[in-house]
Amino acid sequence: MLQHAFDQAQVWNAQGLDIQVMVNISALHFLDTAWLDDLGDAMTAHPLLRPGQIKIELTESAALHDLALAAEVMQASMAMGVRFALDDFGQGETTLRYLQLLPVHTIKIDRAFVRDMIDDPRDYAIVAGLLHAAALMGLATVAEGVEDLDTLNLLASLGCAYAQGYGIARPMPAHDVEAWVQGWTPPQLLPPVASARPNLPEIQRHRFRRLYAATEGKGSFPRHATDADAESKCHLGTWLKGSGQFFHGHNARYPDFNRRHSQIHDLVSRAKRATDAGNREEARRLVQEAERINNALMADLEQFISPPRA
Template identity: 40%
Template sequence: MSDFHRLLQRQIRRHLPDGIEKGPLRPFLEAVHQAYIQFDEDRALLERSLELSSDELSARYKELNRHTQAVERTRRHLEQSLSLLHATLDATCDGILVIDNDQRIVIYNQTFLEMFGLDRQSLKHRNARRLYAKLAAQMRHPDEFERYWQLTRKAPEGAHECLVELRDGRYIDCYSQPRWHQGRIQGRVWSLSDISELKKSEQEARFHSYNDALTELPNRSAFTERLNHALSKSQHDRTELAVIFLDLDGFKYINDTLGIEYGDELLRLAARRISSQIPRHVTVARYGGDEFILMMEGLSNSFDALLLAERLRNTLQQPFRLAEQDVHLTTSIGIALYPTDGKSAETLMRKADMAMYDAKSKGRNNCQFYADELEKLSAHRMQIRHNIRRALKENEFELFYQPKVDLESGQATSVEALIRWRKPGGGWISPAEFIPAAEEYGLIVDIGEWVLEEACRQIHAWEGTPLENLSVAVNISAQHFRKAHLVEHIRERLERYMVPAHQLEIEITESAIMSDLDTTTQILNQLREMGVTTAIDDFGTGYSSLNYLKCLPIDTLKIDKSFIDDLLTDSRNLTLVEAIINIAHTFGIKVVAEGVETLDTVCMLSSYSCDVAQGYYYSRPVPAGELPALVTGQPCPVPNTSPI
């Protein structure tokens, strides 16, 4: 029985007594044994099957789990990408709009909404056709936008661009290109840029490239361009044309006296007044500075140009209200005619300019036509300019000195340095000829620097001689006085030549003082702190304000020669001179009388307690070599009584 299945053996031991014969039961027991064997085989097969199913399920579960995790990662990536997309779209300065082939809105950004005053609710329908209607209503030219919109539909493969103007004045640059996917067009992407500021800047740049910033009139470039066009037309039509050059007489003085701010306002007022007087076929432009230029087409004769010029001259003579006062100007006008005086824009403008200078030379406030002899005069002015530059380089200038005599002691205690120009071939050029030219051509500052240098050098050269205590007065022009670093340049020259500051006096005109009182006060204070004295030259011919005598740190006041000339014959001049002396002394200011030519004048000035006199009565300006004999000689006698 031992070969039976273990479970069957257990059952036999449990249920069959040991004494029972088991032989007859053997067939039955073998059948049961076989059943157990079959059961074990079936169970083993089932267990194997279950084991395989569990492994497969486990593998599939793991695969499913991996797939689920991958999907989750993809979802997160998609969410991040979508968030990044929206953030990027909303951060861009351009409006973005994406439309599919069915004319449905796919996506847009906040900039697009703000650009056209829309909100997300208004685009909830996602209908591009309804959106188009909203956009077209904002266009200044909806028909242009319609053509562009249709073009993107008729030619979907291409990129298209157009510029549209909105009714509110903004400019939108529209760029559109197809959206491709797997080789097929899925719709269009629109990029819209608000370039209003850029357009405004371009317009302003274009305006300023052809217009004067101060007066807003056409500038020289624009005028030249228009003149060239008009000349071509006149040549074709065989008509005449006039170029009229206009300069404001006295503008420089007003600009220096009242200041640049009021000078600019005066130019604006003059420009408006000129523009109001010209007919439509006349072009006016600001040529530069205080100069204007006009072009008159379709002349029937030269008298037409003269009539317009006289009309402008008369209207500009009317007072301008400026700085709460009436300001008066006159005008010098030059006229050149096409084709008589020239056939090119450059020639006509140049000759009109010559004619204007001719008007100035004839007393100003008049009109002159170009004449051939003006070419020589213009060449002469250009030669003077060239010669001034050469004179500075070749040291052709020389300082002469005119004594200033103390009326109490009769001694010459100071001199005024006056520039002279020695011709290379001999003789002298008058300051009255080259100083205005130097001011006109911007060379007066260079001349002033040379005078300062030479005066300091000469003071140093007098050291150890009878003239070593002599002070020297130097004239500084308004242009030079307003130049930056003037005080520093004076300090450098004093230090270079070891000149005591009190031996240098700076003379400036009233116009230089009044151009900018704050700056003037600052400069004068710096000079006083340095020890340099200052004088007001030609007092009485300019602004003559008692206020600046009180406020400004001025040491000396020089009464202009025009008051001294008639001192003995004009009681009004006498009264004015007496008043000037008394007021100056009240403020602690010393008084110098210029242009003294007679003993009687000296006596009169002395009787009114004038401090110093200067003029031909004592001496003409002389070279430095002749000065010792004048200054170290016998004192000039001064009578104690005035003439009767």
């Protein structure tokens, strides 16, 4: 399965197609001791794959009883260059705890909630809630079972990034994909009513209050403060790398927001080291500088996302 899917991905790359490939893998196969060797052999045999091009779509995810082990296997797999999606999310035993503990990149919302969401307010509420939660967590979303343009438009208005179903295309042989892509005209969809984001100014105010307390020995720094990837683990970083990137990343100003966010984390990391060394005055100065950059960033982001009306 892996070898065949990776072969096809390289064929599409050679044709100049920018296509991400999802490979269905059962949870039982994924947790088998041979999985990492199988994946490593397939990746080694296909050096022309693009980073992140392959997504492993876990099916029968209710079989992931040992979530700690599953998370470890995911991390090891991601180090080889793949990402993960949870299939049929919301069905069976899949729960929000999966999103809390597993380093997945994408959730696929089960068709049972999507197909009647125009007429059923409960289905609509479930889909809207999942999309909102996914956006706040920086996850991509795929709505399954999209049969018509009306449903596609409704999903787009809620900020759903991707969709699949007969309303877009029916299953086809791999050799027909190139012609379909070249001939397909994307529909004009409604803009999202709102792209979900956390209350960043309020969250950051509370975080800096705790940082000042930590420099005075009255609290502790965030547990990821000195991690190399700390900026991807906070609310602001999750939004910047997730739904913020999806909706606004094309803007020329956006890289500067990431740059300033990195500066904030560098200063906080230095402040923690200064505190650990007993230099509280220096630690407080570093936090003050980080707060100055943060306040300017929050003001610029608010103006960028919600420009004043004429």
